[in-house]
Amino acid sequence: MVELDIWWLLPLVISLLIGAICPATGALLITQRRVLLANLMAHSVLPGLVIALAIGIDPSIGGLVSGLLGALLAERLNRRFKGREEGAMNTVLAGFTALGVLLVPLLETRVDLETILFGDLLAANTADLVRTAISASALLAMVVWGYRDLVFIGIDPEGAAVARRPVILIRLICSLITALVVISAITAVGVILVIGLLCAPVLMHVERSRSLKELMLRSASTGLLLCGGGMMLAVAIDLPPGPLIGTLCLGLLFTYKIADQN
Numbered sequence: 001m002v003e004l005d006i007w008w009l010l011p012l013v014i015s016l017l018i019g020a021i022c023p024a025t026g027a028l029l030i031t032q033r034r035v036l037l038a039n040l041m042a043h044s045v046l047p048g049l050v051i052a053l054a055i056g057i058d059p060s061i062g063g064l065v066s067g068l069l070g071a072l073l074a075e076r077l078n079r080r081f082k083g084r085e086e087g088a089m090n091t092v093l094a095g096f097t098a099l100g101v102l103l104v105p106l107l108e109t110r111v112d113l114e115t116i117l118f119g120d121l122l123a124a125n126t127a128d129l130v131r132t133a134i135s136a137s138a139l140l141a142m143v144v145w146g147y148r149d150l151v152f153i154g155i156d157p158e159g160a161a162v163a164r165r166p167v168i169l170i171r172l173i174c175s176l177i178t179a180l181v182v183i184s185a186i187t188a189v190g191v192i193l194v195i196g197l198l199c200a201p202v203l204m205h206v207e208r209s210r211s212l213k214e215l216m217l218r219s220a221s222t223g224l225l226l227c228g229g230g231m232m233l234a235v236a237i238d239l240p241p242g243p244l245i246g247t248l249c250l251g252l253l254f255t256y257k258i259a260d261q262n
Helices: 002-031 035-055 059-080 085-106 113-118 126-155 157-162 167-185 190-205 212-237 241-261
Strands: none
Touching: 002 035, 002 126, 002 167, 002 190, 002 212, 035 059, 035 085, 035 167, 035 190, 059 085, 059 167, 113 190, 126 157, 126 167, 126 212, 157 167, 167 190, 190 212, 190 241, 212 241
16 A cells, blocks of 8 residues: 555656646746747757767756757747747747657657657656756746746847846746756646646636736646646546647637636
């Protein structure tokens, strides 16, 4: 009985951490109107993960580098295609995803694409917990260090630049932390479904929150319920946790919208 409790403790702790940091990060991205970047980075980690597995290094390192490269390429193309940024970013997203899939047979790498795309929370290990804890610590450090600038950039990015605030540096740090959070979330919901966990809890609270801090706390609380409850429900009815959590994100947001209209 003790062994069973220890077995479920690790996936539960990881799910709760991911449930908190994904919506908190999503709150920053949505207020800065950069949420499409998160979706792009979630898909851009795939080639790096495959290459890292092929050469025998930690997949999180490859995914982090690949995600940042995708973000930097998208930023470069955004400046080239001014006014058509969404088209450029979606092209990068599709290209990196396709490249990741092509590298699997080219490098003859054994990769469980289903686990990477949709997560496998029940197979989580200590390394996943450490990775998630590092992501949570980095996010907390950024908020403590640059909270005022994060609020300023979210409200008026042009004004923040005129006031000589470190806009580029903060956006770069946000991109780095987003990549860390996405890689951590692969364990729970995979690269495909992470965008739902980044956005749905935030959209529920964005109109009723009076500050960025309140929005982050409210969103993180909802994410905790989604991931913790989703994992336990998945175990109870014998379904994969990742897709179930993604479905719960959509269902909760839809229910909230209907209740709000009434």
